[in-house]
Amino acid sequence: MAQQAQSSFDSQRPYERMALQDQVEAAVEDGTTPISRLLRLMFAVDADSTANENLRLRLRARIGAPRSV
Secondary structure, three states: OHHHHHHHHHHHOHHHHOOHHHHHHHHHHOOOOOHHHHHHHHHHHHHOOOOOHHHHHHHHHHHHOOOOO
């Protein structure tokens, strides 16, 4: 039964298996991504010395953009 719970949990968070750049791109494209998720991604991007500046700028712009409904 624990395996079922684990697989259910994994399917709820598929973005955690994606590369950081892919996670940011998906979050920027999805207008319904919660601000808390965007801020966690920004923290991860800032901590990653290999992340490019364009990725940072796109994420910052998305955080400041109005939320689409």
